[in-house]
Amino acid sequence: MRLARLLTPDGPVSGTYDDGVVRADDGTYEVGTDGRLLPPCEPSAVYCVGRNYAETLDQMEYERPEEPDFFVKPPASxxxxxxxxxxPEFTDELTYAGELAAVIGERCRAVAPESVPEVVxxxxxxxxxxxxxxxxxxxxKAFDASGPLGPWIETDIDPTDVDMRTDVGGERRQEANTELMLFDPYxxxxxxxxxFTFRPGDVVAFGSxxxxxxVKPGETVEITYEGVGTLRNRVVAPE
Structure with a gap:
């Protein structure tokens, strides 16, 4: 099942997504006609893990971490x-990084790895x-629009074995599988x-x-995780 949030002229609505349509409790909405997709959750925090693929460590000449290396983005990102x-006007080196992310479903703390599917x-x-x-x-990493997220939440997926790819301007830039992570999602x-105490809607991203x-202005970044979806955003020049 896919869960989505849509911004309509009357405000945000949430529901299930299927073939361009969001079905909410109060009706059916067509994406693009009745509104646009929002980030699919409203987190209190966005937790991001870095250095989680061996190839990335080799590429950037980092040491392998003994435990997950993380940082936090604000919801406003x-x-x-x-x-x-x-x-942003303050940088000349803007980069993309395609990541799979979990959305937490309930308030929880100190969750055992085997119990993670119950809280995601x-x-x-x-x-x-x-x-x-x-x-x-x-x-x-914590500025406005530094965290494109979506297009929806897929509830039926095994996060430990997912193929991914990133295309920029139609050119393949990344290709991997989540089984290559140093620390798996659980x-x-x-x-x-x-x-941290997780709250419903919190996001945990597992690294690139x-x-x-x-990436430069005018280029479109497309990140696909098979069975989850494709996130597409265009980089635009500052006004």
Whole structure:
């Protein structure tokens, strides 16, 4: 099942998504005609894991971490599928990174790895946008529109074996499978739950495979996780 949020002229609605239509409690809405897709959840925090693929470590000459290496984006960083990514005026090195992300379904803490499926509502796609030439992770990764998320939440997927690809301007830039993660999604959610109390809607992104790279205004980034969906956003020049 796919769960989506739509912004209509009367406000946001939530429901199930199928073939361009969102079915909510109060009616049926056509995406594009009746409204546009929003990020599929409303988190209190967005937890992101880095350095989670061996190829990425080799590419960036990082040491293998002994435990998940994470940082936090604010909810204000999120934008939905199809929305523009403004190229910030404070950077000359904007990058994309295609990631699978879990959406937490209930308030929880100290969750065992084997119990993670019970607290996860489903999975979605994230683009961890990075202003690479800024100092510190907050400056690099926590600005407006640095977290495209969507297009929906897929509730029926095994996150440990998902093929992914990222295309930029029609050119293949990333291709991998989540089985290549150093720490699998269940380990990561469990690890973070021992440090933070999760709330419904919180997001946990599991890191990007090799070849995250530069993107420039006018280019469209398409990130696909098979069985989940394709997140598409265009980079636009600053106004």
């Amino acid at each position: 999120l934008v939905g599928h199809g929305r523009p990514i403004p190229y 509502r489903g999975y979605t796609v994230m683009n961890d946008v990075d202003a690479l030439d800024q100092q510190g992770r907050t400056a690099r 380990e990561i959610v469990s690890y973070l739950s021992r440090r 495979p090799a070849n995250p790279g530069l």
